[in-house]
Amino acid sequence: MDTKRQGQDIGALTSGAMTGPWEWVQKKIPAGTQVFDAHTHVGVDIDGRRMTAAGMKERMDAANVYTSIIFPLNDPNARDDYSGPNDVVWAAHEEYQGAFVPFFRLNPHKDYEAEFELDDTRVARLFEMAAAVDLPVLVHTGFAMERIVEPLLPTVERLPELRLILGHAAMVELLAATRAFSDYPNVLFETSVVKAKDLYVLFCSMDPARICYGSDIPYGDLPSTLHATLLAADAAGLSEKELSGVLSGNIRRWFP
Secondary structure (H helix, E strand, C coil): CCHHHHHHHHHHHHCHHHHHHHHHHHHHCCCCCCEEEEEEEEEECCCCCEECHHHHHHHHHHHCEEEEEEEECCCCCCCCCCHHHHHHHHHHHHHCCCCEEECCCCCCCCCCCCCCCCCCHHHHHHHHHHHHCCCCEEEECCCCCCCCHHHHHHHHHHCCCCCEEEEHHHHHHHHHHHHHCCCCCCEEEECCCCCHHHHHHHHHHCCHHHEECCCCECCCCHHHHHHHHHHHHHHCCCCHHHHHHHHHHHHHCCCC
16 A cells, blocks of 8 residues: 555545544544554555555654554564564664654564464563563454463563553453453553443543553554544543543653
């Protein structure tokens, strides 16, 4: 997808029938909030989706998003160590200084095709290494994840200093995760592609200071994910200060 077409897509999501919802989003974002997207991708996916750094930056500028976490997709051309797709992420970070926070995709096994769970000893070792140097980790806890809370909780209990982002807010175990991790302030719940009713449950059951906004570009988009997040937060009665935290401050404090 080229950047010209990306611009047209952004326009379609903020004009015409979408003008009203987008204007509501812009009014609802608290003044002075520099929106931080905690879940986006650049590169190529095995399913054919792709996003360039230039396309990502264009979308951010059009939606008034200041900063985004970027990391690789499930690249069909990746070597076992994911160095190729990770190089793409680093190049984007260097080209657009200040716009992107680069996260690298890691494979705990040498075999790219090997399946593993969150209590795998090699995964646990990666968590330990990240905690030792105070690096945050984003775990994909969306579709295709069958076990989240049970295998992850022992690591969180053992490493309370580990800064952990639950991508997609532990979608399939959202309520169980809010209960299990409620006493661990370094575990954040990221909102991308979570169903509206589940977003509402998340905002009602978890301290808003533990929630951060994400879009999951190229699978999601900024206008509709901002709209869904703000609608759920509004229904749950979040204050302007809490909204600003969800959209920016809760994750930005990790990247001053």
